[in-house]
Amino acid sequence: MAKTKGVDRRRRHKRGTRQWALGHFWTAVTWILAFILFFPVLWMVITAFKHESNAYTDPPTLNFRPTLTEFSQVINSTSFTGGIPKALEDSLFVTVATLILVLAMGIPAAYALAVRPVKRWRDVLFFFLATKMLPFVAAIVPIYVIATHLGLLNNDWVLVILYTGFNLPLAVWMVRSFLLEIPRELLESARIDGAGVFVELTRVILPILLPGIAATALICVIFTWNEFFFALFLTNTNGTAPVFLSGFQLNEGQYWAELSAAATLCCLPVIAAGWIAQKQLVRGLSLGALK
Amino acid sequence: MSDALATAQQLPADRGAPASRRQRSPSSERRKVWVRRLPLMPALIYMIVVTQVPFLVTLWYSFRSWNSLVPGSNKFVGFSSFSTVLSDPMFRQAAVVTVEMTASAVILSMLLGTSLAILINRKFRGRGIVRTMLITPFLVIPVATGLLFQTTIYGSYFGILDWIVSWFGIGQVTWASTYALPSVVAVLVWEWTPFMMLIVLAGLQSESLEALEAAGVDGANAFQTFVSISFPHLRRYIELGLLLGSIYIVQTFGEIFILTQGGGGNGNATTNFAYYIYKQVENADNYSLGAAAGVIVVIATEIIAVFALRLLSGLFQVAEGT
Numbered sequence: 001m002a003k004t005k006g007v008d009r010r011r012r013h014k015r016g017t018r019q020w021a022l023g024h025f026w027t028a029v030t031w032i033l034a035f036i037l038f039f040p041v042l043w044m045v046i047t048a049f050k051h052e053s054n055a056y057t058d059p060p061t062l063n064f065r066p067t068l069t070e071f072s073q074v075i076n077s078t079s080f081t082g083g084i085p086k087a088l089e090d091s092l093f094v095t096v097a098t099l100i101l102v103l104a105m106g107i108p109a110a111y112a113l114a115v116r117p118v119k120r121w122r123d124v125l126f127f128f129l130a131t132k133m134l135p136f137v138a139a140i141v142p143i144y145v146i147a148t149h150l151g152l153l154n155n156d157w158v159l160v161i162l163y164t165g166f167n168l169p170l171a172v173w174m175v176r177s178f179l180l181e182i183p184r185e186l187l188e189s190a191r192i193d194g195a196g197v198f199v200e201l202t203r204v205i206l207p208i209l210l211p212g213i214a215a216t217a218l219i220c221v222i223f224t225w226n227e228f229f230f231a232l233f234l235t236n237t238n239g240t241a242p243v244f245l246s247g248f249q250l251n252e253g254q255y256w257a258e259l260s261a262a263a264t265l266c267c268l269p270v271i272a273a274g275w276i277a278q279k280q281l282v283r284g285l286s287l288g289a290l291k
Numbered sequence: 292m293s294d295a296l297a298t299a300q301q302l303p304a305d306r307g308a309p310a311s312r313r314q315r316s317p318s319s320e321r322r323k324v325w326v327r328r329l330p331l332m333p334a335l336i337y338m339i340v341v342t343q344v345p346f347l348v349t350l351w352y353s354f355r356s357w358n359s360l361v362p363g364s365n366k367f368v369g370f371s372s373f374s375t376v377l378s379d380p381m382f383r384q385a386a387v388v389t390v391e392m393t394a395s396a397v398i399l400s401m402l403l404g405t406s407l408a409i410l411i412n413r414k415f416r417g418r419g420i421v422r423t424m425l426i427t428p429f430l431v432i433p434v435a436t437g438l439l440f441q442t443t444i445y446g447s448y449f450g451i452l453d454w455i456v457s458w459f460g461i462g463q464v465t466w467a468s469t470y471a472l473p474s475v476v477a478v479l480v481w482e483w484t485p486f487m488m489l490i491v492l493a494g495l496q497s498e499s500l501e502a503l504e505a506a507g508v509d510g511a512n513a514f515q516t517f518v519s520i521s522f523p524h525l526r527r528y529i530e531l532g533l534l535l536g537s538i539y540i541v542q543t544f545g546e547i548f549i550l551t552q553g554g555g556g557n558g559n560a561t562t563n564f565a566y567y568i569y570k571q572v573e574n575a576d577n578y579s580l581g582a583a584a585g586v587i588v589v590i591a592t593e594i595i596a597v598f599a600l601r602l603l604s605g606l607f608q609v610a611e612g613t
Contacts, residue, residue: 027415033407037481038424041431043451044439105337108330118328124335131342133596137542137565138585141578142348165341168334226432228545229565233572242434242545249438249549256442256449263435274430275423282496285489285535 178212215284404487437549471555
């Protein structure tokens with residue numbers, strides 16, 4: 001890993017063959033590990049295309065004729081909760097609404113903490129991080145009671161309000177770290193040219209910030225879409241995708257193919273988003289390395 | 292430490308307001324301060340309301356006795372809920388389980404994640420595909436992960452794990468109940484390894500090539516280079532990963548709900564704080580006990596968080612020094 005251009009040519013030639021073999025060895029190890037970690041997801045997707053009778057065999061089999069039966073079964077079966085179309089619809093609404101609120105409040109806040117910082121910006125920043133450390137799970141009782149009083153029980157908005165609170169601190173931190181990466185000369189030259197705050201924001205900052213906003217949005221979507229605890233408590237009969245999936249637990253895994261088809265459908269949007277934006281994910285999660 | 296903070300605080304402030312602009316009337320100065328603060332306000336107020344209101348109400352309920360099945364039970368009882376919770380052996384076990392589960396999952400996924408980050412930081416054929424495969428577990432809904440492991444991996448008769456151990460002549464194992472805690476931890480490690488890998492990978496990719504090359508010229512071997520250059524640089528990223536990972540993993544619920552329902556061992560081997568509170572509220576209908584448990588959990592978490600934040604502000608200084 002550390003061997004780069006600087007190594008003495010002669011030495012490199014002598015050790016070339018060994019280096020080459022070692023390189024291939026590590027590549028093979030990487031592939032094997034990646035396959036092992038990916039296997040459960042792969043198996044879920046494979047099982048989703050099986051007939052129920054092929055789903056549980058001893059030993060597990062790959063010898064089957066792929067079918068879409070379970071997918072159509074899952075999509076068309078609308079139980080009293082509205083089935084998977086309703087669950088996905090709720091999840092989509094909650095995720096999009098949360099995302100809009102988080103970005104609408106998070107980006108200006110990050111701006112006020114990075115570009116034209118307010119006094120005591122450091123304290124504010126740590127307040128945000130401290131709220132991220134609160135175990136919200138511990139406050140489920142009052143949250144439940146408050147939601148009941150406000151008539152928000154079984155209403156998607158209660159989740160939007162909470163999830164915005166869960167994701168806002170991280171969003172402020174992330175957007176702030178991306179804002180700090182913008183070269184200061186760029187902002188200063190814009191100011192010297194007489195650009196006001198609005199022009200500075202829309203013409204200078206926003207275009208550079210877009211990949212960072214994408215990264216923030218992705219993290220926010222992952223945690224919102226996948227949240228289960230509050231969705232279970234607060235929207236029991238009108239749940240999001242994870243609540244819908246948890247209903248399969250009662251079947252003690254007797255319907256593997258149907259379960260796999262449902263899980264595949266529910267996970268697909270986030271997996272697709274993550275795959276498309278994986279480069280942003282690398283930069284985003286490191287919070288710009290705490291700048 | 293305070294000196295470093297003070298200088299850092301002055302730097303950006305001075306940049307925005309040159310000395311010439313400071314000589315204005317106090318009222319316009321005040322207006323400017325507010326204009327500067329304005330973009331921050333919605334987020335700040337939102338977070339204060341969303342975090343403080345529920346916790347104040349939690350505190351209120353924790354001093355009362357309220358069982359939703361007993362009419363008229365909602366009255367002030369002082370600290371009795373707290374003593375009930377604190378003397379509940381299940382609660383104390385939940386504390387131990389939470390620590391065990393979080394620590395082992397965070398440490399194992401960090402070890403695995405760091406190894407994988409080092410492996411995929413090399414150039415090799417199919418690197419993009421490998422990275423895509425490796426990040427996927429983090430994207431799967433935790434409930435789906437729980438179901439996936441419950442059925443296809445840990446499942447009896449037809450599970451993959453049973454199939455594998457059958458090669459060694461071992462019969463069926465009821466994984467999720469016999470080895471409840473390790474089963475849950477294994478799922479958590481699977482889920483969080485990509486998260487740790489991505490954070491460490493960001494650290495590896497931001498390493499300065501010059502320093503590495505200089506080490507190579509000086510004749511340092513790969514191991515020496517790692518210990519003296521890569522690791523000090525990576526430390527920041529590793530600590531960040533440990534902190535963020537702990538914040539999320541300590542609240543694990545979905546995986547337990549699906550896989551073990553808090554069971555295993557003496558019956559509560561996988562009941563962490565989150566699941567304990569769930570049990571209090573859902574099964575026992577005892578809101579006050581749930582609230583008191585919540586208050587205790589918050590206090591315990593905040594004590595740990597203060598240490599964690601200290602660590603992080605230490606990280607801050609390192610970041611500013613470079």
